[in-house]
Amino acid sequence: MRAFRLDRRLAEDTVGVGQLGLCDLRLMNDSRWPWLILVPKRAGIIELHDLTPLDQTMLTFETGLVAKALKSLVNADKINVGSLGNMVPMLHLHVIARRSGDPNWPGPVWGFGAAEPYAPEELQRMTAEIRQAVMPG
Incomplete structure (x- = not known):
């Protein structure tokens, strides 16, 4: 069984925040937007459907937990959640806080x-x- 290893590009573009039950929680090092990344700590996972049903459930739970905490923390107007994977195939979810008037509002950050x-x-x-x-206490 292969060990989980964070993709090089994610490691270069983000900073570790903490470990959740399934995911490595990371902050995109771009101060224009509060932008978090959730990376399931499973080797060889590219698509959501590659996760087990239990891991899919955990990812959904952790995404909601992170999105709610981020929205409250930065008083966001909207939380964008997405998984593209065109540049970094390793499964990861973007959780981005947006505010009216932020750079490129209402367009995408990518x-x-x-x-x-x-x-x-x-x-x-x-x-x-x-x-x-996200992880009080």
Whole structure:
């Protein structure tokens, strides 16, 4: 059995926030939007239907948990959830908080401009706040 290993591109573009029951929770290092990534810690999974039915249920639960916490934390107008996988085939879900008037609102975040990495202090603050919102206590 192969061990789970995070895709190189996800590792480069994101910062670890914490471990949920199924997923590695990560923050996209782009300060234009509060943007989280859920990566099921299962080797060789590309599509949602590649997960077991129990893991599919866990992913749905964890997505809802993260989306609700993020929306409340940043006072978002809308939460976008998506799984594209065209650039990174490893199954991962994007959970993105959007606000009216944010960059490219109401259009998609993908392919819009260049990423604006968080300043080190802001990155540390943001990951701590997300961790507390999603996994209190």
